[in-house]
Amino acid sequence: MLFIDQWITAYLAVVAAIIGAAGGSFINCLAWRTVHREKITSGRSHCTRCGHLLGVLDLVPVFSWVFLRGRCRYCKGKISPRYLAAELLMAGVSLCLLFRFDVSLSYLYYLGFSFLLLAVGLVDLESFRIPDRFQAALILWWCLFLPTHRGELVPYLADSLAGAVFISGGLLGISMVFDRILGKDSLGGGDIKLFFVTGLYLGAAVNLLNLIVSCLLGLLLGLVLSRMANHSENEENGENKAQPGTEKRDSGQIPFGPAIAMSSVLCVLIGRQLTGWYMSLF
Ligand SMILES: [Zn+2]
Structure with a gap:
């Protein structure tokens, strides 16, 4: 299927990259809510700093982060580069899986596996569990x-x-x-x-x-x-001393x-x- 025609190859590659990036964005949100004990089904995405609900333009994978230069549109607070990194990574993984397994059930199977592994990795990175x-x-x-x-x-x-x-x-x-x-x-x-x-x-x-x-x-x-x-x-240490009692990473x-x-x-x-x-x- 993939190599029938170069246009089909290019089209499928773009679709696979979009699926990967969009899935990566969703998994990032899911992982964040898991770590911060928010309900996964608790409505629309919001800024983790100011709590402002995010619009469609704030949620376009990769592009939103790049055009907003990694800052929230509303409070100008920094948005972690991990969002961009996870979206780009999953776009890449989805592309690699497509070229490895073509358009098949195996592609879907391993893509699901990769998304779940991304969730595991992000949650463990932040919460050590x-x-x-x-x-x-x-x-x-x-x-x-x-x-x-x-x-x-x-x-x-x-x-x-x-x-x-x-x-x-x-x-x-x-x-x-x-x-x-x-x-x-x-x-x-x-x-x-x-x-x-x-x-x-x-x-x-x-x-x-x-x-x-x-x-x-x-x-x-x-x-x-x-x-x-x-x-x-x-x-x-250079700027200001850490607040006493704040949790620090071991x-x-x-x-x-x-x-x-x-x-x-x-x-x-x-x-x-x-x-x-x-x-x-x-
Ligand atoms: Zn904000």
Whole structure:
């Protein structure tokens, strides 16, 4: 379908990018409301600073942020660049999925998976927790697409369950040992559950790759976040002292969810080829 004609390719690419950006914008709002304990169904979007209801022109993905130069139209307060980043990222992910899976149910399946992972990543980044309902939604989405799976269902199910149980079970064991040695939680329970869920989607071999890539990305993310924390701390000290009693981020705490989310999407795109190539070496 995708490569019938160059105009069709271009048209589908634009549609995929718009779907990704619009979905990214919605998920951002959903994640923010989850973290700040607002009802997800509590009406129209509003500015998180002044509370002004946002109009259609304020809600165009990517363009609104760029044209308003990252500021609210009403109170001129700064709008976090994470909105723009999530919209651009999801536009890119949607495009990559289209070129990987063409116009198919697989495209829809993995796009839903990516949107839910974005929600997990954003919530974990801000609140250091992964709510169980996101894991439940991911499992539900996986179950929903089971009947559409091409090929034999039993080997597919066996591979999925092996990927889920072995990786998360192994991690649980390792984290229990480290918890004992360190005397504190080394890996969050939400992260272990998330590896269970990604195992269902990716299967055993690719979920193992996912674990390795997640750790590498997690280290990278940890470095970036601690740099950013130091930077904002210096700025704060230079300008005005932090208010006593205000909550501050524990600099030793690193959210692992965003790294797992990014790695899982990478594994959807190129995981099978990479593990296949690795196996062919032996
Ligand atoms: Zn405002």
